[in-house]
Amino acid sequence: MRLPVTEAFVRQAARTPHAVAVVTDGGRLTYGELLEAARALATRLDGPRRTPVAVCLERTPLLVVAILGTLLAGRPYLPLDPAYPDQRLRHMLADSGATVVLCDRTTAATVPALTEAVPAARLLCLGEDQPYATAATTGTVPAPVGDDDLAYILYTSGSTGRPKGVAMAHGPLARLVDWHLTNDGPQHGRVTAQFAPVSFDVSFQEIFSTLSAGGTLVLVPEDVRRDPDRLLDLLIENRVNRLFLPAAALHQLAQRGLRAAVRPPLGDIICAGEQLQVTDAVAAWLRSLPGIRLHNHYGPTETHVVTAHVLDGDPDSWPALPPIGTPLPxxxxxxxxxxxxxxxxxxxxxxxxxxxxxxxxxxxxxxxxxxxxxxxxxxxxxxxxxxxxxxxxxxxxxxxxxGDRQVKIRGHRVEAGEVELALSAHRDVAGCCVVTRPDQAGQLQLVAYVVPEPGSAEYGAPEPMTLRFAPKWHRHLSERLPEFMVPAVYVTVDRLPLTPSGKVDRDELPAPSTARPPLPVPMVPPAPGTQQRIAEVWQETLQLDEVGIDDNFFDLGGNSLLLTLLHTRLTETELPGPGGRPLTLVTLFEHPTIRALAAHLDRAASGSDRERPAGRRVRRERPVRRASAAAARDSGA
Known part of the structure; x- marks a missing residue:
């Protein structure tokens, strides 16, 4: 019998109140504790049933409590990613009409858009060191929701430059979860990793296909999501059976799993959000996991999952580009x-x-x-x-x-037109066009072609100039768009080529140059030895003809995916060993230049490594780039 996800969870909590529902690196919550906390919160969320409750929290138990409490109150939730630019968060709050924002002390203090929303929306600050909602669990909780009541509002990229909120009701989601429960087999005792950002609809599948069936949900910290080695450790430590993740992340995980001969107890891996590619690494690693099934799910935000295809048996027999499958019932x-x-x-x-x-x-x-x-x-x-x-x-x-200009970047839907509108608002941009090109890791990246405004520093270049990092344009866009919508490469041109009908002829746009881009630091070639070996790997990863030892990896066009690829290649290169300890992604983040990384490795090999760079609080992607010399010196925003 199909039930709303709220009722399915409540019934499950009544059956197994002492079973573990949520696990984090800081503890765990049973089904009974989770239900009690969510009910307590629901009593404080009175308001119109169609008016959303905004949720701005990191991936902690509070996040699950906030979503469940909002739904138990009969109201839809609006996820706000704390890493999004404040301008975008302000738009989402105003456009949605949210009257309550659930946050914690950290997000309340570090996300200005939340306090700016007051008094239109009140902040309800939840705390880890006190009951999840400071109210008794008694009180009137609204009647069970119907199929037409809204469950969530997710904002996606808009071609007009204005993000649009997709309003999803409970009915389709209840049918999706019911399909999971019918096809996935018993979940009681099974463990699912909660990997997807809550602003991505896959997170709903992770949470409610697990909590509606008695499974355990393991929350993956943000820093672990981006580190395949630590993610593998988490999967093994928590005995995770089921994992949802994008195809690019699966490829990275497979590479690390093969190299380290790590075999977590996975039974099901579900990919969605971008086209699934069964790479050689994926096939080889999954071959070592007995009984593994690889699922390919497809569905836009406007429908959630609508088709599915299952790959099982010998991975060597799987197609490189599997079909998206057949429709759900x-x-x-x-x-x-x-x-x-x-x-x-x-x-x-x-x-x-x-x-x-x-x-x-x-x-x-x-x-x-x-x-x-x-x-x-x-x-x-x-x-x-x-x-x-x-x-x-x-x-x-x-x-x-x-069939249009919409693309998927790391699983996120991106309208190129929205990026173009934001970029064209910069005073030094006379015209622009945004396209996608594959990076060295084989993943699509955004490339912006810019016609500079007369009088700007970039105007008048005799040839197209490739800027792997343009500080003023990067900062301009970062203040308006999520990180995944900010181009990785900028190419300046004197004009945009046109078709006979007057449209931009994207086929005639020049390919980005492989020459080292202009940077505020001089070109210093690497010395023989450690520096030279690192430089060769950088050049291969970034597709550049040369790099300097004082160049910042992120200023050269690097991002977190390319850093992971760099990490893989460096571990395969003969380098000085850090005292027998493996080279970690954290080390690469902390030493973003060849000079710094080589010195660190040489010190570690000699046993004299006493230095450790001061910690720096960062917000998600490109942490080094935001603090790079190029960004610090730029004043032309």
Whole structure:
């Protein structure tokens, strides 16, 4: 029997109150304790049932309590990532009409957008050292929710430059969780890692397919998410059976698992958010995990998961690009041509979705809702995905790419038009175009082509100039967009090539140069020995002809994914050993130049390493870049 996720959790807590529900590095909560805390919070969240409660918390038990308490109160939750720019958070709070913000002392003190939201929204600060909500557990909790009541609002990139809130009701989510419970087998005693950011819809699957069935949810700290070695340790230590993660993260995890001969007790790995690639490393590592199943899930934010495909047996027999699978029982699919007519069997067309999976629409955007959620002649409501697919002979769907300019960057949906609008607002930008190109790790990255404004420092260059890091443009965009929407490379051009119809001809844009970009530090070549060996790996990873020993890795276009690739390659290179200890990702973050890293390794090898750089509080991605010399010296924002 299909139940709302809140009722499914309450029933499970009544059956197994002493079973462990949530585990963190700081402790654990039983089902009974989690229910008590969520109920206590729910009594304090009275308000209109359609008005969202904003949740701005790091990945701790408070996050799970906040989501459950909000849903038990009959209200939708609005996740706010503390790492998002304040301008974007302010827009989300104002646009959603949230009247309550759940936070803790840390986020209340470090995220200005929260305090700026007062008095339109009141802050409710939850604390780890006291009851999760300082109220008795008695009190009236609203009646159980119905299918049409909203569960959450997730904001996605918008082509108009204005992020849009997808309003998802309980009905489709209850059907999705019910499908999990029917197909995944018994979950009691099984352990699932909570890996996805709560602003990503996969987090709902992780949390509620686990807590509705008696499983244990292990919260993955943010720093562990980005470190494959530490993630492997967490999987083994907590005996994790099930893991949701993007394809790029799976590839990195497989590389580290192979190298360290680490075999966690995984039974199921679920990939979503971007096209799944079964790389050689993935196949080889999963071959060593007995009974492993690899799941490929597909679904836009406007529907959540709608198709699924399972790979089992010998990984060597799996296709490199698996299909996205067949529709879930409550989902209908159509493959249509540009005129809205069904294509012939096996032909390419745009995927349209229907059935009991559709979101209500975009919050406060009836025009955009009507554009993407259409109604057919027979009255059937459909969502136009913009994704191109074809049906294979066995009925599974094969993903063929996008029919528009929307892309996926590390699992996040990005409208290139939103990035262009934000970049074009800078005073030194006369025109721009944003495209995607693969980086050295094989993952798509954003590349911005900029026509500089006359009088700017970049204006008048005789040839296209590639800037792996442009401090003023990077800072401008970082104040407006999430990190994953900030381009990794900027190429200045005197004009944008056009097609005969006047559109930007993206095929004619020059490829980024492999020359070392202009930096505020002089070019100092590496010395023979440790510096030279590190430099060679940097050049291979960053696809640059040369690098200087005082260049910052992040100023050269590095990011966390490339740093992981760098880490892998350095561990395969003959370098001085740090006293028998492995070279860690943390070491690379703390020593972002060749000179600093080589000196650290040489000191460690000689046993004289007494230095440790002072710790620096950072916010998620590109921590070194934000503090780099280039950013510090730039004053042209």
């Amino acid at each position: 409550h989902v209908r699919t159509w493959i249509l041509d540009p005129e809205g007519r069904p294509v012939a069997d096996g032909e390419q067309g745009e995927l349209h979705l229907g059935g009991a999976c559709l979101a209500e629409g975009y919050l406060g955007r009836p025009d955009l809702t009507a554009e993407r959620f259409t109604t057919s002649d027979d009255g059937t409501r459909r969502y136009r995905t913009g994704d191109l697919v074809r049906q294979l002979p066995d009925g599974a769907l094969e993903y063929l790419g996008r």
